[in-house]
Amino acid sequence: MAYSNKVIDHYENPRNVGSLPKEDPNVGTGLVGAPECGDVMKLQVKVNPTTGVIDDAKFKTFGCGSAIASSSLATEWLKGKTVDEALAIKNTDIVTELSLPPVKIHCSVLAEDAIKAAISDYKKKQGTAAKNVDTHAQPTA
Amino acid sequence: MAIKLPIYLDYHATTPVDPRVVDAMLPFFTEHFGNAASRNHPFGWAAEEAVDTARKQIADLIGANAKEIVFTSGATESDNLAIKGVAEMYREKGNHIITAVTEHKAVIDTCKRLEKDGYRVTYLPVQKDGLINLDELRNAITPKTILITIMAANNEIGVIQPLAAIGAIAKEKGVLFHTDGVQMVGKVPFNVNELKVDLVSMTAHKIYGPKGIGALYVRRRNPRVLLAPLIDGGGHERGMRSGTLNVPGIVGFGKAAELCRLEMASDTDRLLKLRDRLNDRLHKSLDEIYINGSMEHRLPHNLNISFAYVEGESLLMGINDVAVSSGSACTSASLEPSYVLKALGAGDDLAHSSIRFGLGRWTTEEEVDYVADKLAQVVTRLREMSPLYELAKEGVDLSTMQWQVN
Numbered sequence: 230m231a232y233s234n235k236v237i238d239h240y241e242n243p244r245n246v247g248s249l250p251k252e253d254p255n256v257g258t259g260l261v262g263a264p265e266c267g268d269v270m271k272l273q274v275k276v277n278p279t280t281g282v283i284d285d286a287k288f289k290t291f292g293c294g295s296a297i298a299s300s301s302l303a304t305e306w307l308k309g310k311t312v313d314e315a316l317a318i319k320n321t322d323i324v325t326e327l328s329l330p331p332v333k334i335h336c337s338v339l340a341e342d343a344i345k346a347a348i349s350d351y352k353k354k355q356g357t358a359a360k361n362v363d364t365h366a367q368p369t370a
Numbered sequence: 371m372a373i374k375l376p377i378y379l380d381y382h383a384t385t386p387v388d389p390r391v392v393d394a395m396l397p398f399f400t401e402h403f404g405n406a407a408s409r410n411h412p413f414g415w416a417a418e419e420a421v422d423t424a425r426k427q428i429a430d431l432i433g434a435n436a437k438e439i440v441f442t443s444g445a446t447e448s449d450n451l452a453i454k455g456v457a458e459m460y461r462e463k464g465n466h467i468i469t470a471v472t473e474h475k476a477v478i479d480t481c482k483r484l485e486k487d488g489y490r491v492t493y494l495p496v497q498k499d500g501l502i503n504l505d506e507l508r509n510a511i512t513p514k515t516i517l518i519t520i521m522a523a524n525n526e527i528g529v530i531q532p533l534a535a536i537g538a539i540a541k542e543k544g545v546l547f548h549t550d551g552v553q554m555v556g557k558v559p560f561n562v563n564e565l566k567v568d569l570v571s572m573t574a575h576k577i578y579g580p581k582g583i584g585a586l587y588v589r590r591r592n593p594r595v596l597l598a599p600l601i602d603g604g605g606h607e608r609g610m611r612s613g614t615l616n617v618p619g620i621v622g623f624g625k626a627a628e629l630c631r632l633e634m635a636s637d638t639d640r641l642l643k644l645r646d647r648l649n650d651r652l653h654k655s656l657d658e659i660y661i662n663g664s665m666e667h668r669l670p671h672n673l674n675i676s677f678a679y680v681e682g683e684s685l686l687m688g689i690n691d692v693a694v695s696s697g698s699a700c701t702s703a704s705l706e707p708s709y710v711l712k713a714l715g716a717g718d719d720l721a722h723s724s725i726r727f728g729l730g731r732w733t734t735e736e737e738v739d740y741v742a743d744k745l746a747q748v749v750t751r752l753r754e755m756s757p758l759y760e761l762a763k764e765g766v767d768l769s770t771m772q773w774q775v776n
Contacts, residue, residue, distance in 0.1 A: 232687070240687055246755045263773035264758060265718030267681055267698060267707065271757035289757040293683035293698070297755070 233328040239298035257351025268292035272343035299340035381730035388578040394625040424624025433561035444584035448571035455597030464514035499664035500529035522554035527663030528672025537566030556630035579626030583619030651742035679759035688748030697724040
């Protein structure tokens with residue numbers, strides 16, 4: 230199977246490989262896929278709490294070249310977007326940008342899932358954080 | 371000496387034709403082009419004589435009689451002929467066939483076809499080392515069993531089944547024994563009488579001969595095996611396989627078999643050293659790599675390793691100047707990882723992380739060192755970007771994790 234030049238470029242020079250501190254309330258982490266399916270993506274976003282803009286994004290992926298390229302591209306696109314703009318990224322955008330063949334579409338679906346999972350984690354943390362603030366404001370004892 | 375790239379380490383898939391084989395074949399395209407079935411002129415006689423010589427060369431490789439060799443188009447046809455041929459011929463005796471889950475598709479799919487036609491097939495599991503359990507084989511045999519078909523050496527993990535023991539059980543129970551000998555014949559000693567095997571599938575292109583020519587060994591004595599033909603026609607090959615003989619292919623197959631027989635000892639010795647060198651070098655530079663299948667009962671030129679936390683296709687992408695295969699789903703159209711590795715029970719994740727190395731007649735030490743070093747470098751790089759590696763290093767047990775599967 231021939232890979233597109235963009236897939237090869239992301240595979241050879243992956244953008245934003247690494248990890249952000251999971252405990253940071255401004256960091257959302259998404260971990261999707263399963264080892265027995267041959268694809269696992271971890272995608273993290275760090276959101277600026279005042280502007281709601283994604284300042285940083287990192288990924289780590291266990292998967293084929295197309296899975297690595299899809300997650301690498303996703304982190305590139307996430308930076309500078311607001312949380313809502315990030316949720317608008319569709320797997321088909323990734324398919325088009327990387328010229329993925331039909332058998333590799335699941336890689337782009339996984340990347341979209343990873344984005345959604347990371348943002349949902351961030352939102353959950355923010356909700357919890359807000360509640361925590363409430364708790365502190367109204368001590369029960 | 372500079373290494374010529376790309377490096378070929380996929381000798382289980384196919385092999386280049388030995389130049390000595392090509393030399394032997396060439397006259398049979400032009401000068402001696404006769405039809406081996408032309409009994410009344412010298413063109414036919416020359417072709418027939420060449421076919422007889424090749425038949426003897428192939429028979430000698432497996433300790434058989436030349437009359438027991440039936441030429442086919444390749445091992446897939448040989449497997450089909452053996453299994454379907456026995457099934458039809460011995461239908462009155464029984465309708466039960468025993469095989470194993472790690473067989474080649476040419477055997478598995480042939481058995482599945484027969485199941486649709488009313489036959490019953492037992493697919494024996496394999497143990498962690500890839501070998502079948504002989505007690506399970508014995509217990510699977512019923513009065514209706516007509517055939518045991520168990521491959522000699524596996525095409526992915528190179529594991530050699532206990533053929534002599536299987537042959538003894540088959541003989542004791544009066545059941546015919548077929549083996550797909552494609553990966554083993556010509557590589558390590560193989561004798562049909564010592565192994566008590568009744569039918570053996572072979573092909574030329576795995577032993578440095580041409581593609582498109584194979585053979586089936588069909589035992590003629592103790593017992594005399596009868597087969598219903600798949601192809602009807604002029605009654606060639608004792609009526610078992612009609613069709614004009616592929617004389618140049620047969621000559622090449624014969625020459626290739628002769629070279630394998632004469633050079634087997636030295637080839638095996640050399641390949642074993644190279645294979646162990648590759649294995650040692652990989653183990654020295656990488657942790658958490660796992661060999662799939664028995665190392666003890668294994669072809670000398672095979673190595674199949676899982677590189678934990680790294681997916682096979684991404685590994686192949688990183689070593690794109692080396693030709694090897696992976697059991698990863700991403701390298702197959704079905705998106706299913708290797709059924710052979712899954713059958714070992716090692717877990718699908720390790721199947722996805724596997725690489726099959728097949729060394730051969732022209733593999734050099736320099737090539738092996740290059741491949742080992744390059745792989746170590748790529749595995750290290752990919753582990754650094756693997757979330758599984760990170761989790762494992764944090765002490766998370768990946769097998770107990772809840773994965774979000776969609």
